Structures are given as C-alpha cells and as structure tokens.
Amino acid sequence: MRTWRELREDVKYEALLKLCQKRLADEAGELEDDAALACIEDTVLKLPALRSCDHEEKGVVIRKLFFRLRRDLDFLDDYARDVRVTEIMVNGPERIFVERGGEMVRLTETFDSVEQLEQLIRRIGSGVHREINEANPILDARLEDGSRVSAIYKNIALEGPILTIRRFPQTHLTMEDLVRWGTITGEAAQFLAELVTSGYNIFLSGRTNSGKTTMLSVLMGFIPREERIIVIEDSAELQVESGQRNVVRMETRSANVQGKGRISIGDLIRASLRMRPDRIIVGEVRGGEVVEMIGAMQTGHDGSLSTGHGNSPAGMLRRMEAMFLSAVEYPVDSIRAQIAEAMDIIVHMDRLWDGSRRVMEIVEVLPCEDGEIRLNTLFRFSPKEGLLPVGKGLHRREKLEMRRRYIPTIDGTEQKKDAIS
Numbered sequence: 001m002r003t004w005r006e007l008r009e010d011v012k013y014e015a016l017l018k019l020c021q022k023r024l025a026d027e028a029g030e031l032e033d034d035a036a037l038a039c040i041e042d043t044v045l046k047l048p049a050l051r052s053c054d055h056e057e058k059g060v061v062i063r064k065l066f067f068r069l070r071r072d073l074d075f076l077d078d079y080a081r082d083v084r085v086t087e088i089m090v091n092g093p094e095r096i097f098v099e100r101g102g103e104m105v106r107l108t109e110t111f112d113s114v115e116q117l118e119q120l121i122r123r124i125g126s127g128v129h130r131e132i133n134e135a136n137p138i139l140d141a142r143l144e145d146g147s148r149v150s151a152i153y154k155n156i157a158l159e160g161p162i163l164t165i166r167r168f169p170q171t172h173l174t175m176e177d178l179v180r181w182g183t184i185t186g187e188a189a190q191f192l193a194e195l196v197t198s199g200y201n202i203f204l205s206g207r208t209n210s211g212k213t214t215m216l217s218v219l220m221g222f223i224p225r226e227e228r229i230i231v232i233e234d235s236a237e238l239q240v241e242s243g244q245r246n247v248v249r250m251e252t253r254s255a256n257v258q259g260k261g262r263i264s265i266g267d268l269i270r271a272s273l274r275m276r277p278d279r280i281i282v283g284e285v286r287g288g289e290v291v292e293m294i295g296a297m298q299t300g301h302d303g304s305l306s307t308g309h310g311n312s313p314a315g316m317l318r319r320m321e322a323m324f325l326s327a328v329e330y331p332v333d334s335i336r337a338q339i340a341e342a343m344d345i346i347v348h349m350d351r352l353w354d355g356s357r358r359v360m361e362i363v364e365v366l367p368c369e370d371g372e373i374r375l376n377t378l379f380r381f382s383p384k385e386g387l388l389p390v391g392k393g394l395h396r397r398e399k400l401e402m403r404r405r406y407i408p409t410i411d412g413t414e415q416k417k418d419a420i421s
Contacts (some may be wrong), residue, residue: 004064007057008112011049013064019043020065033070040065072127074120075109076165080147086167087209092160093117102355114154117161121151124163130254142235168213172239175218175410183211184359185387186410188379192362193408195345196222198399199303205316206349211357212307213237213283215349219305222408224281227303230272232265233283248275265289269296282306288327290320297342302399313346313363317373331369340365340373344396359387364394 002010005290009349020043031039037247044050044062053061064075079085079098087099093111097104101357111117125132125139132139137153152162175189184192195202196219204212217239223229228246231238236251250272255262265282266289272280273296280301282293285308297304310316324335348361360381366374376395381387394400 004110007053007060011047011060011061013112014049016044016049016061017065017068021069026370036070037062037066040069046355068116072120072123073165074111074116076120080143080145080165080167087166088163090117090161090163091158092162095159114142114160117163118154121153121161121163124149124151128257142237146237148237159356162225166209168237168371172241173214173218174221178215178218179410181356181358182386183215185379187389188359188362188387189410191378192219192347193222193410194400196220196303196305197224197408200344200396200399201297201302201304201342202345202347203316203343204305204307204349205310205313206307206360207309207311207351210349210351212349214357215347215359216281216283216305216307217233220281223303227278228276229279229281230275230277231281231283232268232272234265234286235283238281238283247365248272248277266292269293272296273299273301279302279303279305284308285320285323287323287351291324291327291347294320294324294342296339298338310348313348313361313375316346316348317343317365317375333368336371336373337368340368344399346375364396366395 017242020040023039023043024031027039028036041062044058044065045103050058050061067075067077073080074238076088076090079088084100085098089097089099091097091116093116096107096110097105099105111120121132121139124143127143128141130139130141131149132153134153134155137156139149139151141149143149146168148168150164150167154161171336175184175193176186179189192202200285202216202219207211220229220238221241231240231247231249231250233249234251240247240249250268252268253261253263265285269280269282269289269292280293280296281304282289283306285293285306293304293306308316308319310319320339321332321335324330325332343365346361346363346365347359348363349357350360351357358381359379361377362379364376364378366376367376368409378392379387379388380390380392386395
C-alpha cells in the first residue's frame with residue numbers, strides 16, 4: 001500500500017476534497033452522517049483517478065474525506081471519543097501524541113499541512129465564540145463534552161500550531177473510585193469528607209495533570225444538599241451534580257477584539273458574595289483573584305474549595321503570597337496572617353512516574369508564629385507505605401465539633417447524625 005503522501009498526490013486529494021464539499025452542499029436539507037458518508041463514497045468510487053487504488057487505499061481516502069468534512073476535530077475525533085484517551089497533544093502538523101491509559105503514544109496519522117491544522121483550531125475557536133489569529137495567538141476554551149482546549153497559533157509556535165485537548169471523565173466519579181484506584185486511602189478519604197461537610201476551607205495544590213480538578217469535583221459531593229453552591233471557573237470543567245441542588249455556575253469571559261468586556265474570576269467572586277452563597281468553589285486560583293478568595297473565606301463563607309499550582313503545601317502558600325502581592329500592596333506579615341486565618345487545609349497531589357495520581361500530603365494550616373505560617377502535617381505519602389496518618393491530630397477541631405450536622409460516608413449511602421467524638 002502506498003503511503004498517504006503518495007496516495008494523496010496520486011488521487012489529487014485537494015481537488016477531490018472540493019468536489020465532495022460541493023456534492024454535500026448541493027444535497028437538499030441537513031444530511032445525517034450515514035447519508036454524507038454514502039455521498040462521499042459515491043463521489044470517490046466514480047472518479048477515474050481512483051481506479052488504480054486497491055480497496056484499502058480507497059477506504060483510507062474516504063475516511064480522510066469524511067473526517068475532514070464532517071468532524072470538527074478531523075481525524076482526532078476518533079481519539080476524542082475513546083474513553084481511554086485523557087489527553088491529545090498536537091505539536092505541529094506531523095507530531096501528534098495521545099495519552100491512553102496513562103501511556104504516551106505517538107500517532108502515525110498527521111495533518112496534511114499547517115493550513116489544515118490552523119483551520120481546525122479556528123473552527124474550535126469559532127465554535128466557542130473565541131477568535132484565534134496572529135493578533136490573538138492564544139486560545140483557551142472547552143468543547144461541548146467539557147474537554148479543555150489550549151491552542152497556540154503558528155506565529156509564536158516555532159514548529160507549527162500547537163493544540164492540546166484534555167479530556168475529563170464523562171461519568172461522575174466518586175470517592176470510592178479514587179480509593180479503588182489508589183489515589184487516596186479510605187481513612188484519608190473519610191477524613192476529607194468530614195472536613196468538607198463541616199465547612200473547612202480546603203485548597204488543593206499540585207502540578208498540572210495531577211488530579212486536582214477530579215478531586216475537587218469529588219469533594220463537592222460531600223457538601224450538604226441543602227446548601228447553596230456558587231461555582232466559578234475559567235473554563236467549566238468541574239463535574240457538578242446539579243439535579244435538585246441549589247447550584248449556580250459562572251464562567252469567566254475574555255475581552256473582545258476591542259479589548260472590552262473581560263470578566264475575571266475576581267469579578268465573579270465579588271458578584272457571588274451578593275448571591276447568598278453557602279459555599280464558594282473557585283476552579284483554579286492563578287493570580288490577583290486570590291485577594292477576593294481569601295477575603296470571602298475570612299468573611300464567614302466557610303467551606304470554600306479551590307485549586308492552584310504548587311510543588312508542595314509550603315510552596316503553594318508562598319505562591320499565594322506572591323499572587324496576593326502582585327494585586328495589592330500589603331505588608332507581608334499582614335498577607336500571611338490573612339492566608340493563615342482563611343485557609344484550613346491543603347491537600348497536595350502529584351502524578352507519579354507510572355502515571356498514577358496520588359494524594360501526597362494533607363496538612364493543616366495553623367496561625368502565624370514569628371511572621372511565618374505554620375503547618376501541621378496530618379497525612380503523608382511514602383512509596384513503600386502509601387498515604388498514612390503521621391500521628392498529629394487536627395488542631396482546629398471547632399468546626400468538626402460545633403458545626404457538623406452529620407458525618408458523611410464516602411460511598412454516599414448513609415450519613416450518620418450527631419457530632420464526631
């Protein structure tokens with residue numbers, strides 16, 4: 001069988017593409033996929049140029065045409081539908097990788113040209129009403145299925161346009177799933193469930209793709225059902241069980257081509273305070289919005305949850321301090337005192353060499369002493385023993401002892417009344 005490059009040239013693929021595009025446009029009404037495929041097959045099989053092709057080569061040409069004309073993601077659509085694929089990474093038109101089942105695999109399929117890849121990226125952008133071009137070379141968006149898309153245009157990507165699609169589970173994960181996968185132990189999971197129910201402010205830290213968003217989605221399931229939840233995100237990714245729950249979801253908005261209309265996470269946090277929230281959930285803290293988030297936690301909005309990028313719990317606190325300083329000019333001691341007062345628990349996660357995602361530490365944030373925030377480590381992961389309690393009890397027990405209405409179970413089947421002993 002000829003290579004795709006040879007076959008593409010022999011069958012005059014670009015002319016064939018335009019012909020099929022015209023045939024589909026000439027058909028009356030909106031065609032279903034089966035009818036469109038039949039139309040493409042009919043067009044291809046009637047062409048004299050394809051008589052020299054064998055059955056397999058004709059199948060390749062038909063498949064290429066179908067995906068190019070009928071799928072927003074072109075041939076990547078197959079991988080976007082594969083439940084085992086968690087990430088699709090396009091590093092220019094010819095270097096394409098997918099993460100499938102935790103393993104990185106390079107695809108043999110490629111885009112025919114930079115222009116084809118650019119067209120795909122622009123189509124994704126237009127589908128979410130966001131523009132990407134040389135003047136606006138960075139795109140962050142999400143697809144209808146909740147997948148997160150990041151794209152970089154060719155004028156700042158040295159080896160061609162970059163496209164990254166991160167896919168999230170379509171089924172709603174539970175804490176039992178995370179325990180079964182080894183992400184967290186049953187003991188630590190029960191502990192976190194009780195903290196969420198009791199209204200502790202919890203922050204999830206870790207590097208990219210360490211499982212923070214998944215853990216945040218799971219922890220939200222332990223918020224008492226009668227409480228009103230405000231969810232604020234850059235791009236909606238969290239799995240939120242709405243149903244009969246009192247949930248409000250808000251998403252940021254980029255500025256338009258005139259540089260107007262931008263709505264930031266900080267703007268949405270301020271707006272949420274006038275919506276009678278019981279819980280404020282911020283998908284990710286990246287910058288000056290940390291000021292509004294800390295302020296909300298300090299003004300009676302207990303039980304807030306959020307995530308951020310950090311190498312360790314202590315490193316996350318230093319990053320929050322730096323983000324705070326980038327937004328306002330406060331004395332460092334004052335900033336640290338506010339963070340320590342607002343934050344109760346940090347859960348640090350990481351992705352290990354084998355692709356597994358683990359909770360590495362659970363620490364309690366204690367008041368400042370001599371100008372430094374103190375940390376009380378509650379659970380720590382070791383490669384040999386896993387995630388174990390370190391023997392230090394929770395210092396801030398007031399919310400557990402005074403505010404609990406029930407103790408959740410991690411399987412969600414029953415919730416026991418009365419306070420913890």
